[in-house]
Amino acid sequence: GESVGLHLPTLSVQEGDNSIINCAYSNSASDYFIWYKQESGKGPQFIIDIRSNMDKRQGQRVTVLLNKTVKHLSLQIAATQPGDSAVYFCAENRGTYKYIFGTGTRLKVLA
Amino acid sequence: GAVVSQHPSWVICKSGTSVKIECRSLDFQATTMFWYRQFPKQSLMLMATSNEGSKATYEQGVEKDKFLINHASLTLSTLTVTSAHPEDSSFYICSAAPRADTQYFGPGTRLTVL
Numbered sequence: 001g002e003s004v005g006l007h008l009p010t011l012s013v014q015e016g017d018n019s020i021i022n023c024a025y026s027n028s029a030s031d032y033f034i035w036y037k038q039e040s041g042k043g044p045q046f047i048i049d050i051r052s053n054m055d056k057r058q059g060q061r062v063t064v065l066l067n068k069t070v071k072h073l074s075l076q077i078a079a080t081q082p083g084d085s086a087v088y089f090c091a092e093n094r095g096t097y098k099y100i101f102g103t104g105t106r107l108k109v110l111a
Numbered sequence: 112g113a114v115v116s117q118h119p120s121w122v123i124c125k126s127g128t129s130v131k132i133e134c135r136s137l138d139f140q141a142t143t144m145f146w147y148r149q150f151p152k153q154s155l156m157l158m159a160t161s162n163e164g165s166k167a168t169y170e171q172g173v174e175k176d177k178f179l180i181n182h183a184s185l186t187l188s189t190l191t192v193t194s195a196h197p198e199d200s201s202f203y204i205c206s207a208a209p210r211a212d213t214q215y216f217g218p219g220t221r222l223t224v225l
Contacts, residue, residue: 032212043115043204043216044155089154097143097208101155 012108019077021105023090028071030092034099035064035075039086047075047088077107085109114138115207117217124195125225131191132220134205140185141207145214146178149202161188195224 013019025033031052036044050057050064050073057064063076073090087106091099114137124130134144142163147155159180160168167180177199179191188207192199200223206214 036216041202041219041221043117043206043218045216093212095211097145097160097211097214098157099145099214101157103154106152 009103010106010108012110013080014110015082016079019075019080019084019107021075021077021088021107023073023075023102025071025073025090025092025102027092027094028068030094030100032093032095033064033066033073034091034093035062035073036089036091037084037086038089038104044089080107080109082109082111113209113215115205115215115217117203117205117220119220120218121221121223123223123225126196127194129191129193130195130222131189132203132205132222134188134190134207134217136186136207136209136215139207139209139215141209142185143208144182144188145206145208146180146188146190147204147206149204149219151202155204158190192222195222197224200224 034049035047037047038044048059048062048064050066055066061078065074087104089104090102093099116135118133122130144161146158148158149155157170158173161180161182163182163185169175177193182188202219202221204219205217208214
């Protein structure tokens, strides 16, 4: 069936360290991927996206890597800060309006 | 830009009553809006796709008579939870899509049914 899953439900990192959040997807037809951050009691907030014709895309303190061979997506956060504590979701899109969301990873930043 | 609002942000109601949640795109038009449901510590589950001027498309397992969706304009979609029961308590999130590969999410509505 269709699925976008995550390897780790909870990730704890020390403040200042780098964080890596992983996501596996199952449909090779997906051509657009998005990472969202969701803080408690709020809606998802767009972080970064990547299209299937790219392997890597960088933003401010964040990098998304796409490995189409193994259908794997990762979000790297540099110099993790307390404000980065949230749940992170990956989502895939296949050129339609519908997104499929992964299960989510909670990132805890330790002081 | 690209702001989506939801109203109310939280609501508490008695079992058996109906609750309407509004989703508005404030600075753009969206032919398509989506309604998601999210249980605690879980991911977003797509409930239905709302298309302006036509009937909503519901995902498998979502009761269309219980979750009424109206998309009367390019900036407003409403979700009405009819005859709400405690198991309908959840966090409801909408998103608005100005184009196929872009969705902007609202802040969510916390529904508690007593």
